[in-house]
Amino acid sequence: MRIKVDDVTLYFDVDGAALTPQGDVMTQRPTMLLLHGGPGADHSLFKPEFSALTDVAQIVYFDQRGSGRSDTGSPATWTWRQWADDVATFCRTLDIPHPVLVGTSSGALVALICAAHHPELVGGLILDSPLGVPTSLTETLDAFDRRGGPLAREAAHRYLTGDTSDQATEEWKQHALPLYGDAAAHADMQQRRARARLNDDVLTHFRSGGCGPADATGYLPAITCPTLVLAGEHDPVVPAAATRRLAASITSAPVTLEIMPGIGHGTFRQATRQAFTHVRHFIAHLDASSDPSL
Numbered sequence: 001m002r003i004k005v006d007d008v009t010l011y012f013d014v015d016g017a018a019l020t021p022q023g024d025v026m027t028q029r030p031t032m033l034l035l036h037g038g039p040g041a042d043h044s045l046f047k048p049e050f051s052a053l054t055d056v057a058q059i060v061y062f063d064q065r066g067s068g069r070s071d072t073g074s075p076a077t078w079t080w081r082q083w084a085d086d087v088a089t090f091c092r093t094l095d096i097p098h099p100v101l102v103g104t105s106s107g108a109l110v111a112l113i114c115a116a117h118h119p120e121l122v123g124g125l126i127l128d129s130p131l132g133v134p135t136s137l138t139e140t141l142d143a144f145d146r147r148g149g150p151l152a153r154e155a156a157h158r159y160l161t162g163d164t165s166d167q168a169t170e171e172w173k174q175h176a177l178p179l180y181g182d183a184a185a186h187a188d189m190q191q192r193r194a195r196a197r198l199n200d201d202v203l204t205h206f207r208s209g210g211c212g213p214a215d216a217t218g219y220l221p222a223i224t225c226p227t228l229v230l231a232g233e234h235d236p237v238v239p240a241a242a243t244r245r246l247a248a249s250i251t252s253a254p255v256t257l258e259i260m261p262g263i264g265h266g267t268f269r270q271a272t273r274q275a276f277t278h279v280r281h282f283i284a285h286l287d288a289s290s291d292p293s294l
C-alpha cells in the first residue's frame with residue numbers, strides 16, 4: 001500500500017489486527033511501526049520474523065523516503081529530521097494511536113528523533129543496535145580488530161573515513177562487513193540484501209554527511225516514552241559501550257537495556273527468539289487500552 005506524505009508517496013505493509021475481539025469487547029493492540037536501517041535499505045529486512053509478534057501487536061512495515069518502494073524525493077530531504085517527521089505525519093494521517101517505533105541501526109536514530117520532536121505521538125521505543133551517540137573511530141576500529149584482526153581494521157578504517165574507491169568498498173565487503181555477525185548471520189544477510197530494494201545513493205549521501213550528524217545526544221533528554229534498547233555484545237558497528245552511553249542518556253523515561261552475549265549488529269536477525277522475548281515483555285508492560293465502543 002502507498003500513501004501521500006507531504007511531497008512524497010510512501011510504501012507500507014500491514015501484518016496483524018489492531019482491534020481484536022475479547023469476549024464482548026474489542027481490544028486495541030499496540031501498533032509497532034518498523035523503521036529499517038541502511039540508510040537506504042527497505043522494510044523487507046524485517047521479514048519474515050516479525051509476523052510472529054502479531055499475537056501481541058499490529059505490525060506496520062514502512063519504507064522511508066528514498067528507500068525501497070517509496071518515492072525517492074529530493075536528496076536534500078534525505079535527513080534524519082525529515083525521516084522522523086515523515087514517520088509522525090504518516091502516523092497522524094492513518095490515525096495510528098501512540099505507535100511503538102521499532103528502529104534498527106540508523107532506523108533507531110530516526111525513531112529517537114521522532115520521539116523527541118513528537119512526544120505526544122509516540123507510545124514507546126524499541127531500539128536495536130542503535131545509532132545515536134558519538135563513537136570514537138578508535139572504539140569502532142578496535143571492535144573490528146577484535147573480531148577480524150588487522151585486515152578488518154584497515155578495511156574498516158578506509159571505508160569509515162570516507163574512501164569511496166572501488167578497492168576500499170571491496171575490501172570493506174570482504175573483510176569488515178562479514179563481521180556484523182557470525183558466518184551464518186552473514187550468509188543470511190546476503191540473502192536479505194539480495195531480495196531488498198536498496199538505494200546506494202542514500203547510503204552514499206549518508207557517508208558524505210548529507211543526512212546530518214548521526215548524533216541524537218541532544219535529543220535524548222527529551223525522550224519521555226518507555227524505551228527498550230537491545231544490543232549485541234560484539235557489535236563492531238555500534239559498540240556495546242556506545243549503546244550503554246545512549247541508554248544512560250535517556251533520563252526522562254523508563255529505559256530497559258539488554259546486551260546480548262555473542263551477538264553482533266542486528267539482534268532481531270541474529271538472536272530472534274531472545275530479542276522477541278524482551279519485546280514481548282516490553283509490550284506487555286506498556287499501558288494497555290481497551291474501549292468497548294471500538
